[in-house]
Amino acid sequence: MAELTATELAARLGISRRHAVELVASGTIAGRKLSSGAWLADAASVLHYEAAARRGSGGRISTATAWGLLWELSNLHASWLTPSTRWRVHRRLRTMSAEEIARTVSSRTRTHRYRAANPSKASTELIITGRAVASLLDVGLMDDIRRVCGYLPSGGDVKGYASTHFMVEDTTGLDVLYENTVPSPVKGNVMPIAVIAADLAVSPNTRERSGGLRALEKLCQQWIEANQLQR
Template sequence: MRYGKREITAADAAAVLAVGERHAEALLKDRLIAGRQLRSGTWLTSRAAVERYRATAQRGRGRALSTATAWGMLWELSGLQPTWLSASTLARVRQQIAAQSAEGIVQATSGRTRAHYYAPSPMSPDVSWEDLIRTGRPAARHLGVRVNRAYNYAAGYVRDGSSVAFASRHLFVEDYDGMNVLFDNTLPISYSAPSMPDAVVAVDLTLTGGVYERERGIAIIARLQNAWRAARGRS
């Protein structure tokens, strides 16, 4: 992996986020900020990775949702039935969709999974899309997001097995600035469609992309939210 001068330390990340160095190290250890750890124990990351976290970090009490509820919110926002939620939980989810901002929805649902970043090795075979439920950049073209057709990026949830096994099978090299993103599959149900629902795609785009992707992801959530409100006669 070649990082060069673009790497920063956990102390640098802490300064950007205005938190303690131990807090920043914990965020790196928990993969909330993408980075790598040297044999010495020192954590390294990049400013881009820190900015990704800062743009979507859950701040304040009461914003974080449980994994199942977060998935349910995105299912509901996509016009699907989150059948795993109780009637009372679904009612609360609908109240939150009606009241929250698009940014708030992204923040509230961002903790339901973890993203792992990889770069393909020169010997890497073509990605087998059948093994992934597409999301993020590769699944966002129909939502009006520009995608560079020259690159076959992988961004998805592994259907069976772990993301680590998938990365090993495809000879991916761990690289926290890599363009291939594998998400831990924490869905509470089986899902056979080739791509995630639109709200999931939009949030994942926001979580893993740069400034353009974040802006587009939030705009898509706002559009879905407005359509959801209109369908229910809410302003």
């Protein structure tokens, strides 16, 4: 699912349905009007709108810090964080909700949507995340290997990769490529557990989003319990 109805958009943003329709009709959030008169909002545009709103409220953190937060939440050492930044990351992990974490780290990368002729082959060189490895979260979600969902290798060019793997750009496409902005090389071909959860937590699919948020909440609780002596 790559589009949200006006009702779904209103629930997600915590606004009235009328306001949601106005956001799409005015072009503030990209979307389209069906012949029935109903409005659909583009999911990627919704994420950009949320990120802009967060920046306006002072909730923005740097790309490196966002990745560091997810590394720490995955019980990995984020070597690129300074001691003072790591302390601030730990403070956030003790106080932020799963929803706040998902929103805060969402601007660390950009999402590009495509239609892949052969999803299996198009995924072979990627660092997999999201619904493609959702079962790793242990929240009742199954892996969906029918779709592309991953980060390019370090230094990879999204458009170049898409072209050589027969992927056609489509804002409503279900095959997703993420820009790789991680400050350090990723070991293996699967993203750390908190990254998988965070990517699912901003999915336009309600079930995926709910599963991602549950996983983030569980990871936060586990992190707090393991680090309670470091307060």
